[in-house]
Amino acid sequence: MEYGSVGGGTSGGGGGDHDSSDPQRRKKRYHRHTALQIQKLESMFKECPHPDEKQRLQLSRELGLAPRQIKFWFQNRRTQMKAQHERADNSSLRAENDKIRCENIAIREALKNVICPSCGGPPVTEDSYFDEHKLRMENVQLKEELDRVSSIAAKYIGRPISQLPPVQPFHISSLDLSMGNFGAQGIGGPSLDLDLIPTSSNLAFQPPVISDMDKSLMTDVAANAMEELLRLLQTNEPLWMKSSADGRDVLNLDSYQRIFPRAMSHLKNPNVRIEASRDSGVVIMNGVALVDMFMDSNKWVESFPTMVSVAKTIEVISSGMLGSHSGSLQLMYEELQVLSPLVPTREFCILRYCQQIEQGLWAIVSVSYDIPQFASQFRCHRLPSGCLIQDMPNGYSKVTWVEHVEIEDKTTTHQLYRDLIHSGMAFGAERWLATLQRMCERVACQMxxxxxxxxxxxxxxxxxxxxxxxxxxxxxxxxxxxxxxxxxxxxxxxxxxxxxxxxxxxxxxxxxxxxxxxxxxxxxxxxxxxxxxxxxxxxxxxxxxxxxxxxxxxxxxxxxxxxxxxxxxxxxxxxxxxxxxxxxxxxxxxxxxxxxxxxxxxxxxxxxxxxxxxxxxxxxxxxxxxxxxxxxxxxxxxxxxxxxxxxxSNTQGSTxxxxxxxxxxxxxxxxxxxxxxxxxxxxxxxxxxxxxxxxxxxxxxxxxxxx
Missing domain, CATH: 3.30.530.20 (START domain)
Known part of the structure; x- marks a missing residue:
């Protein structure tokens, strides 16, 4: 396994690691270690997985690496070892769970054939061990423990564990209904069974258990995603090219893969399709209000009802600075929609991270963070996406938006929507920005x-x-x-x-x-x-x-x-x-x-x-x-x-x-x-x-x- 690390100073030159409060964010670069460096680091890791500052400085001098790079390498290596142990524990627990489940099934089957010697009927017993309800409760508890451990292990792997049994869906009974005041009353004909679903409960899931190690990993993932997003937002050629057909920004995948070689590891799957778009425009709302809208899942749904069908904050990883959303990090679940019953929603479990770059300049990034219990059958993976918000005079803001998604098409897109979806217009940056501009105008008119x-x-x-x-x-x-x-x-x-x-x-x-x-x-x-x-x-x-x-x-x-x-x-x-x-x-x-x-x-x-x-x-x-x-x-x-x-016309003037x-x-x-x-x-x-x-x-x- 080859480990990369990032490092670099502020754009003004000089400066050390302690200068993290500098509003000019440091440009970080990816560094590929040599085989000799990795060999030396691995040897040191076997002897001391947690080197102190003095040992890191010694390695820094010997290998020609910055102390920060040494620190990151050991953090990543410890994380890998933790994942390996978790996978082993998960496999053992799953085997034990299967064994107990089989034993319970055998016990229940045996109980069906037991005959009471007094009356010849089934025995009545007070023994809780043979109580079927008790057995079911024990199985539920075991499965919850298995899911918890599997969830933790999968985070370190980076993808859901496909071998895990799926989460049991919430059972909803069907109901036969009459049309009442709508159709012909009293007509007795064949009934049509339709599921009756309560509108007040869009999601029935239990929040995952998130440890301190999970939060540390999430913070690293969010920080790396923010760096990538800022590059995508602020760089034109060779990352972005203008389409000759309509003038929209088109991502150059070859350039992207050269700049971010680890970001597109999923493209080996021939069913994976990339949607990438970028757009910018002026919005009638100040930056602070926009940031508050984006970081509140309820306001997020209210502001984009035509695009967001469900959004829930699973856990606040970091609440950010006091009185500000800067540094705020949340684990969220969201479903994105096109207003038609022909188009499946796109489900994401994402990390949303907000950072104030400087006075009046904000960046918000969303990136997929996979958890098994939220895995969707319609596979979508959000690469770093989000927006840059810059305050303008008179309460306006300039917003630059990037959407970047990997789609694994397991089902065929309906022919009516194939062109709209495959062009990237259905879920792309242009639609997000146009909707945001219209909704902000609505808020302004309301005031x-x-x-x-x-x-x-x-x-x-x-x-x-x-x-x-x-x-x-x-x-x-x-x-x-x-x-x-x-x-x-x-x-x-x-x-x-x-x-x-x-x-x-x-x-x-x-x-x-x-x-x-x-x-x-x-x-x-x-x-x-x-x-x-x-x-x-x-x-x-x-x-x-x-x-x-x-x-x-x-x-x-x-x-x-x-x-x-x-x-x-x-x-x-x-x-x-x-x-x-x-x-x-x-x-x-x-x-x-x-x-x-x-x-x-x-x-x-x-x-x-x-x-x-x-x-x-x-x-x-x-x-x-x-x-x-x-x-x-x-x-x-x-x-x-x-x-x-x-x-x-799109928001940049092209047609x-x-x-x-x-x-x-x-x-x-x-x-x-x-x-x-x-x-x-x-x-x-x-x-x-x-x-x-x-x-x-x-x-x-x-x-x-x-x-």
């Missing part, structure tokens, strides 16, 4: 009291009322994005009958505040149109064309009766709509539309007039029930061949012509408020026909083929 709004039924929204309405709409959008996620919290079933994709349906039990109590059916499908994303968004946004597709309006004219702007683009707004000539005069439609260069959303929900007045008056809208539906629109990722599709759109339509319906009922196929067909009719109406309105 401005003079934004234009319109009167609704005599209620003139105050600044508090406007913020309350924006909070209500934000919760609506988050609920919509969650409803069509392919996260582990959803189990989708496919219905046939609509083109080659079908309608995907899932059930979940709604118990959270602000949602109707009961069982909710989510149904969604995705289809493509040879129309630009901008034109598709305008079609859904225009209330004059709404009767052509919206079943809620019953074909009647719709008028916007309240309007709140929440971005510089006119399409970024919150609206309250009223459909005329309907029997439900008190029923309104709350809608939020948002658009940026990466895609757009139109999300809406029926809300009664008293609830709207509550929000407009500035009261807390958290308990207003919402069950949103809507559309997610994205480019299809295919370059335009001159058929007249529109032009889309890439896109040929069409991918549209996901989704509905949420309260199936039943009863604890048990039955979902029959007739009702499922009703949902299927509802989405199918909506899709056909959209295609007809936009003069597109219905096939």
């Amino acid at each position: 401005v009291s003079g934004n234009s709004t319109r009167d609704l039924g005599g209620v003139i929204p105050s600044p508090e009322g406007k913020r309350s309405m924006m909070k209500l709409a934000q919760r609506m959008v988050s609920s919509f994005c969650s409803s069509i996620s392919t996260s582990n919290s959803h189990r989708w079933s496919t219905l046939s009958g609509l083109h080659d994709v079908g309608v995907r349906v899932t059930l979940h039990k709604s118990t959270d505040p602000g949602q109707p109590n009961g069982v909710v059916l989510s149904a969604a499908t995705t289809f493509s149109l040879p129309v630009s994303p901008q034109n598709v968004f305008s079609f859904f946004k225009d209330e004059r064309t709404r009767p052509q597709w919206d079943v809620l309006s019953s074909g009647n004219a719709v008028q916007e009766v309240a309007h709140i702007t929440n971005g510089s683009h006119p399409g970024n707004c919150i609206s309250v709509l009223r459909a005329y000539n309907t029997s439900q005069n008190n029923m309104l439609i709350l809608q939020e539309s948002c658009v940026d260069s990466s895609g757009s959303l139109v999300v809406y929900c029926p809300v009664d007039l008293p609830a709207i007045n509550i929000a407009m008056s500035g009261e807390d809208p958290s308990y207003i029930p919402l069950l949103p539906s809507g559309f997610a629109i994205s480019p299809d990722g295919r370059p335009d061949q001159g058929d007249g599709a529109s032009t889309s 890439a012509r896109l040929s069409g759109s991918l549209i996901t339509v989704a509905f949420q319906i309260l199936v039943s408020s009863l604890p048990s009922a039955k979902l029959n196929l007739e009702s499922v067909n009703t949902v299927n026909n509802l989405i199918g009719t909506t899709v056909q109406q959209i295609k007809a309105a936009m003069n597109c083929p219905s096939s």
Whole structure:
């Protein structure tokens, strides 16, 4: 095994190891030891694994290495030895666990054949050793101990231990439901079994046990990742080249592998694909607020609802400097999504590390740190990724973003999304930055009291009322994005009958505040149109064309009766709509539309007039029930061949012509408020026909083929 170490002084020359508080971060270089140096170090390690400072200085003089390099070499070597011991212990424990499990099975089988000599039946005993429940509890405890040791050992190896048995999934029983107020009642037909999943529990995992040795390793991994990220952020050629097709930054893999030879050891797998992108732009938020957003998992999800379906902080390894996030290191779990039931989420267990480079300049890096219990079937590995945040005048920030991911494609990407995903646009830096810019504009509009709004039924929204309405709409959008996620919290079933994709349906039990109590059916499908994303968004946004597709309006004219702007683009707004000539005069439609260069959303929900007045008056809208539906629109990722599709601009000013759109339509319906009922196929067909009719109406309105 060859060990490398890093060293170097500050960019200003001179300086020693003690000068770590210098705001000019030292550029560190990788050093490859010679065979003679390694031989001498190995010999010393056998005699003394923990050399003192005097011994390290002596080795430094003999081998021509810096004392810091000697120190790092011995740290790495001790870590390797620790991993070897852990692997041996893990193998022994696993064998012992299997032996005990087999013994328990044999005991249970023997108990089935025991006959009581008095009555001829099975014996009744008080002996806890023969109690089946006791045996099961002992097995659970053994497995937990095995998983703990395996987790620790795997961290030193750097990858999950594939031989380990998988973590047993949380058992969720299925439930037959009736459509209640949605479909035909009382129709007795074959039932469709769908898993019932509580929305309040996206993840059911137990935090791993993290030792001091683990934390030391995590700190080293994060520090090395930060060095690599800063190189990627601040270097152009030869690391980054401009694409001749669209002007985007493209990573030169040959140059990258020469500069970081140990970083791409996973590429021997022919199924591994690399996605790397970089983008920069100006954001309407100061650096401190951005850092706080990135280092708080709850704010992270709230700020990127269209991209982050789940984010949880597993453990805070280091809280950083007092009153600052600088030096903060967290172990996090996150799932990233594209808003379609056709695209699996990407799961990561990452280290997120924040460092203040100098006054007004921050860097945040995320890098995969594999733990067996979080291993995903859809294999993704995040190489050092993140952003550089530089404060600008007037509360603005310049953000440079890098995304760098290895994807092991064990499943085939659906043909509709193949171009978008393989181009890197679906999860790339451009989409992250465009979403961040739009969300920061939304926050800025929420803080401005003079934004234009319109009167609704005599209620003139105050600044508090406007913020309350924006909070209500934000919760609506988050609920919509969650409803069509392919996260582990959803189990989708496919219905046939609509083109080659079908309608995907899932059930979940709604118990959270602000949602109707009961069982909710989510149904969604995705289809493509040879129309630009901008034109598709305008079609859904225009209330004059709404009767052509919206079943809620019953074909009647719709008028916007309240309007709140929440971005510089006119399409970024919150609206309250009223459909005329309907029997439900008190029923309104709350809608939020948002658009940026990466895609757009139109999300809406029926809300009664008293609830709207509550929000407009500035009261807390958290308990207003919402069950949103809507559309997610994205480019299809295919370059335009001159058929007249529109032009889309990225944040750096270059243009890439896109040929069409991918549209996901989704509905949420309260199936039943009863604890048990039955979902029959007739009702499922009703949902299927509802989405199918909506899709056909959209295609007809936009003069597109219905096939």
